[in-house]
Amino acid sequence: MVIYGTALLAACYLAGIAVGEGIAVLIGVKANVGGVGIAMLFLIVAQHYLQKRGLFHIDTAKGVTFWAMLYIPVVVAMAATQNVIVAVRSGPIALLAAAGSFAACIVFISLLNRIIERAHIASAALAPTSDDHDPASDLSVVPDHR
Amino acid sequence: MFPLLEKTIHEAPLVTAFAFVGAVIWISNQLAHHLTRGRIAGSAIAVLAGLALAFVGGALTGKTKGLADLSLFGGLALMGGAMMRDFTIVATASEVHVDEAKKAGWLGFLALVLGTILPFIVGVGVAFAFGHRDPVTLTTIGAGAITYIVGPITGAAIGASSDVIALSIATGVVKAIMVMIFTPVFARFMRLNNPQAAMVFGGLAGTVSGVSAGLAATDRRLVPYGALVATFHTGFGCLLGPSILFLAVKALFG
Numbered sequence: 001m002v003i004y005g006t007a008l009l010a011a012c013y014l015a016g017i018a019v020g021e022g023i024a025v026l027i028g029v030k031a032n033v034g035g036v037g038i039a040m041l042f043l044i045v046a047q048h049y050l051q052k053r054g055l056f057h058i059d060t061a062k063g064v065t066f067w068a069m070l071y072i073p074v075v076v077a078m079a080a081t082q083n084v085i086v087a088v089r090s091g092p093i094a095l096l097a098a099a100g101s102f103a104a105c106i107v108f109i110s111l112l113n114r115i116i117e118r119a120h121i122a123s124a125a126l127a128p129t130s131d132d133h134d135p136a137s138d139l140s141v142v143p144d145h146r
Numbered sequence: 147m148f149p150l151l152e153k154t155i156h157e158a159p160l161v162t163a164f165a166f167v168g169a170v171i172w173i174s175n176q177l178a179h180h181l182t183r184g185r186i187a188g189s190a191i192a193v194l195a196g197l198a199l200a201f202v203g204g205a206l207t208g209k210t211k212g213l214a215d216l217s218l219f220g221g222l223a224l225m226g227g228a229m230m231r232d233f234t235i236v237a238t239a240s241e242v243h244v245d246e247a248k249k250a251g252w253l254g255f256l257a258l259v260l261g262t263i264l265p266f267i268v269g270v271g272v273a274f275a276f277g278h279r280d281p282v283t284l285t286t287i288g289a290g291a292i293t294y295i296v297g298p299i300t301g302a303a304i305g306a307s308s309d310v311i312a313l314s315i316a317t318g319v320v321k322a323i324m325v326m327i328f329t330p331v332f333a334r335f336m337r338l339n340n341p342q343a344a345m346v347f348g349g350l351a352g353t354v355s356g357v358s359a360g361l362a363a364t365d366r367r368l369v370p371y372g373a374l375v376a377t378f379h380t381g382f383g384c385l386l387g388p389s390i391l392f393l394a395v396k397a398l399f400g
Binding site: 009010012013016017020023024027029030031032033034035036037039040041043044047048061064065066067068070071072073074075076077078079080081082083084085086087088090091092093094095096097098099100101102104105106108109110112113114116117121122123124125126 | 163164168192193194195196197199200203204208210212213214222223226227231232233234235237241247249253260264265266268269271272273276287288290291292295302303313316318319320321324325328335336337338339340346350351359362365366367370373374375377380381382384385
């Protein structure tokens with residue numbers, strides 16, 4: 001059943017956000033601390049557990065991957081609802097602070113990534129594929145025995 | 147005919163948003179394929195188109211939610227809101243290879259620390275260069291350079307005025323949009339082609355919206371790795387902003 005996958009995803013989402021809120025209260029922060037990241041970890045663990053027991057059927061997987069595939073459209077909708085006007089009209093402080101910090105980050109990302117590439121911590125570059133590849137279709141041909 | 151169509155659209159805002167975004171992505175893919183011969187990813191063009199549409203919406207209505215402020219496109223606010231964004235990000239975790247993510251956990255943390263401190267220093271420096279000397283103002287603008295959520299939360303916690311908080315939000319929004327647009331441009335320079343690099347990127351570039359859109363436009367398989375780290379960014383910034391970072395600024399300029 002496809003809904004099992006979507007329900008599992010929803011349960012992981014809610015549990016993760018709740019834990020993130022809990023951490024925020026514990027350390028006295030007014031924003032959710034990593035709730036989405038924790039939800040992702042829950043989903044990874046749950047999926048791994050179900051796969052090992054053969055309970056993660058292809059239909060269940062589809063209930064998760066459909067939403068993963070919707071990710072880019074959602075991001076496009078998000079882009080269309082940004083406050084671009086305030087960004088364009090903001091004064092030099094906002095513009096320079098943003099551009100400067102982004103530039104500094106790019107340089108450090110480049111530096112770190114070159115280091116981990118040399119040190120062989122990074123995996124090989126991903127081979128090119130199409131944007132629309134459905135990972136659920138992989139599950140049917142290659143059973144996961146990890 | 148027209149009022150009939152309008153009534154239908156008003157009664158189904160989310161469905162309208164699905165159809166509309168689908169059309170935007172289809173046009174973007176056609177442009178990418180025929181105009182740039184696939185050199186620029188269709189999703190990169192689609193994100194840019196989204197931002198351009200947001201500008202149009204904002205210019206027409208004078209409000210803050212881009213195209214979603216036009217009642218015809220109200221559904222975009224739900225489709226592109228935090229709930230759907232986070233729900234679909236969590237779903238991408240189903241594509242994570244655990245071994246790849248484990249390899250770079252410590253790297254993600256290092257990137258997170260750098261991604262919080264570097265923008266803050268730059269933000270404080272710029273504010274200082276423009277003549278601000280008040281530690282509260284400096285800290286709030288610096289925090290805005292981390293993300294547009296860290297800025298106002300830090301500002302509110304240390305008692306910044308509302309115009310300073312607005313400035314810090316603007317700083318964060320500009321940064322998020324820059325990350326969306328320029329990530330695919332600088333992807334090669336940043337060596338952004340493997341899961342570990344995406345985790346470093348997620349920690350350093352920060353803002354979930356910027357990272358998620360930037361990676362989507364670069365290679366969607368990298369999204370979950372970047373997002374996994376980036377989602378800790380705002381919480382981490384909100385933890386450090388009003389505490390250690392504010393105290394450091396106060397010690398330096400106070």
